[in-house]
Amino acid sequence: MGLLQQFRQAREKVPPSASGRYRHDPTLSLANATISGMLAASAALRRISAPAGASDAIALTVERRRVVARDQDVIELTFAPTVGALPTWYPGAHVDIHLPSGLVRQYSLCGDPRSTERYRIAVRRIADGGGGSVEIHDTVREGATVHTYGPRNAFPLTVPGHGSPTRRFRFVAGGIGITPILPMLHLARRLRVDWSMVYVGRSRDSLPFIDEVTALGANVEIRTDDVCGLPTAAELLGDCPGGTAVYACGPAPMLTAIRKALSGRDDVELHFERFAAAPVIDGGSFRAIVSTTGETLAVGAEETLLTALRRAGVDAPYSCQQGFCGTCRTRVLAGRPDHRDTLLTEPERAAGLMLTCVSRAAPGSSLTLDL
Template identity: 50%
Template sequence: MSDRPRLCDVPAHAHGRFRRDPLMALVAMGVDMLSWIDGFAEPPETGLGRPQQYFDVVVTERHLVAQDENVVAVTFELPDGGQLPNWRPGAHLDIELPSGALRQYSLCGDPADRTRYRIAVRFIPDGRGGSAEVHQGLPVGSQLRIGLPRNAFPLAIGGYNQRTSAIRLIAGGIGITPILPMIALLEQTGMPWTMIYCGRTADSMAFLPELEVYGDKITVHCDAESGFATPAQLMGDLSGTLAVYSCGPPPMVDALRAALADRPDVEFHYERFSAAPVVDGREFDIQLAITGETLTVGAEQTALDAILSVRPDATYSCQQGFCRSCAVRVLDGTPEHRSTALSPQELDAGYFLPCVSRAKGTLTVEL
């Protein structure tokens, strides 16, 4: 793990004149001018498709950040108090919980503070156990392993030749977590932005006091008082808007996708915090090589769900095709890949992701 900052972590210039902000690059890097110039040609690094590297951290703070006491913010630091790897708004962490479960949580702290990472987790009583473990099993002083930050939801603003325009942010529930650092970066670069933050009730919504400093740039919408927000309410006035960034439940994201389908002038970037439904699925079979069992995967079912029905101990986490923890190797058959998270080497080795990918015919997998 290197303490040296990377140029790919420097944000773009606010007005589109440079692919990366020159002043911030100089401050962040502290390296010679040639290295600084070379870095402007680097593509954004997401961390996806590379082998994950884990390291130890310790829990140094815990705070309840919603009035209903069901959202806890947890801060991690290195045991020696050193500097953590850089990250950009939209990034998440792979976290190995004490039980051995692997979960992904968005970073919601300050990317400029390299001494600590912050996540926030809502307690889900009928969930898969990860949120309960974070709420009940990670006291201050706990040590655990986390992976290098990955980013499947990067904020891309002010790129080369990109016009300066407004950004619309839309957060639903705990989807506020990746949005918080985006707000900080937009403020830092001077890019115009507005946001709507939706939740069941005001008491259930995290970080409201932290957001008060932004005044009327943020609209808080409580479903219990005003009903579910319509796509028009979610999008607001898109005049002059370059892009919409949204994180929230699938119904909200799907409604926005439909509403923005006829707006090619507006980029739509989104992240779900639960699995998307299967689209254009066809029934196929999976044979487990070790046991010889053959499972039928329904047209609207994921291969992972079919595997879990007979192998509940199978490893998985995000169920959205980016964490790669559920990857299995195909021994026979033709997979239909529906994720870009696997590296070319992993694809050549025959791996596929049963949480999102499908098959043409029967697949035999190494399980």
């Protein structure tokens, strides 16, 4: 059975259960082992990979393109299927968008999860990023076609009364981090779950979907740096009594502040999603050898192997930079990787594969890569 057909048969009718399908760290330890444990909890969701054949690829046509932040840096793209219906999805899901250039990038779905006729994403232009956002902003116009293999979810919402022992939601969104949160807000309202939200950013002009968010009413607080200054963790969390499930998406400093503030709160669930690579923890410097050129690269203790490869101009594939999409799979010809992902299977590791975006090597050692 093709992957597209599997997606269509597996449409979720109720919120996912809490067992093994959410990021929950009661002690909120900052240790790397704890982070790995949280990632492992949703490993099964992230192990969906694109099939080798092209028959299951879903062709998406850009039906509408519009600016959704007043500073002009964020655009919304609404896609319609070229043929047939789209798989439904659940709040927190994203799609891998295969761009005309060959780049693959992940974007959160922020439309109606029940729709089989439309997908909606939003893309902030990042001039010094990996090129995907620039390509979308500059070349993906209305009528253009891109491809995906269907929704995946590493940030599923677990609803009180539908699999979660909590009683209320606290949503925290920073800038473009609003995209996975938006469908969660609409579901919480529809299910009549107690919820509140703070939406933060540099200025109101920089906030995507500001009008759509403010229309949700008094449950939403808009807080911008130019008026209020940088928010503290207490201001982000607000009144956060026991029984609260916190869902946060935004820049790393915001997430770090929230995690530290909730340290020791075993009566609060924390669920979060990053839009950037996590910092390297307990890393050491090592060497990487590019087999095709013989070039030896020094990989710093606080940088990823992928970062070192890109810095040296090596053409290495990548997408999510967080170890869940598998785009950066690379074969190791010599040396022993320090695997830090939860995606690769043991047979894949035994065959010499590694993910360059999160995995590395022991300090002082070297890896020879099939690049």
